[in-house]
Amino acid sequence: MDTFKDEIKNIKMLTRVIAVAVLVNFAILALLVGPDSVGFDPTYGPITAILNFVIAFCTSGVLMGIYVVFDVKKTFDLAHMHNVLFVAVCVQMIFALGSVFTYNSVFETVLDADTIGAVSGSITNTIFFLYGMYSYLLVTRDHKNLLSKRTQTVGKIFAGIIVPVSVLSLFGLIPAVVWGPLFILGGVILYPLFMIGIGDAIGNYTE
Incomplete structure (x- = not known):
């Protein structure tokens, strides 16, 4: 029977899959679909949907690894946020393929793929x-x-960008010309680097 230690290399691999999937997804959206595209793209939409599903699915696995390696249960605020994020990632995973299923449905649907x-x-x-x-x-x-010092720094910068931008976006206070570059820096560059750093930490885990 495999132990958690036996699965470490698999969890570490998941962080690499996430990083690559994020970059590929962004490349498709930026270069092939285009930033001005609105609604479900029947050509590339299925690909980005599958990538989003893979990202969320792998993230749920990484979160389980983090729970063990970082002994999350011993810290209330981290444990609370961990549980909340795990649920959110699962919801994200469930929604990821919705547009594709709706677009290719052989039955009549109330909502179209764009709405989903x-x-x-x-x-x-x-x-x-x-x-x-x-x-x-x-x-x-x-x-x-x-976590390595580099990963800690990346994580803090990532949080320092994403949290304020998300809050300000709630009130429409982030102009599109600013939101785009911040999204690229935080979500496309720093997030994959942070995930890779987490993978390294998990890979170095010893019971």
Whole structure:
């Protein structure tokens, strides 16, 4: 019977899959779909939907690994945020393929793929906020210094960008010309780096 230690390499691999999937997804959205595209894209929509599903699915696995390695249950605020984020990621995973299923449905649907996509996308900023808060708590509660200094710095910068941007976006205070670059820096560059750093910490875990 495999133990958690036997599964470490698999959890570490998941962080790499997440990082690659995030970059590929962004490349498709930025270069092939285009920033001005609105609604479900029948050509690339299924690909980005599958990538989003993979990202969320792998993230749920990484969160389980974090729970063990960082002994999350011993810190109330981190444990609380961990549980909240895990649920949010599962919701994100469930919504990820909704537009594709709706678009390709052989039955009549009440809502079209564009509407389903808009509904699932409406929770994105909230999930970004949760990711930011979780990253901050994970770094600041890492009293055993399981994360490298570089990863701690990346996590703090990521949280420092994502949390304020998410809050300000709630009130429409972030101009589109500013939101885009901040999203790229936080979600496309720093987040994959942070996940890779977490994977390294999990990979170095010893019971």
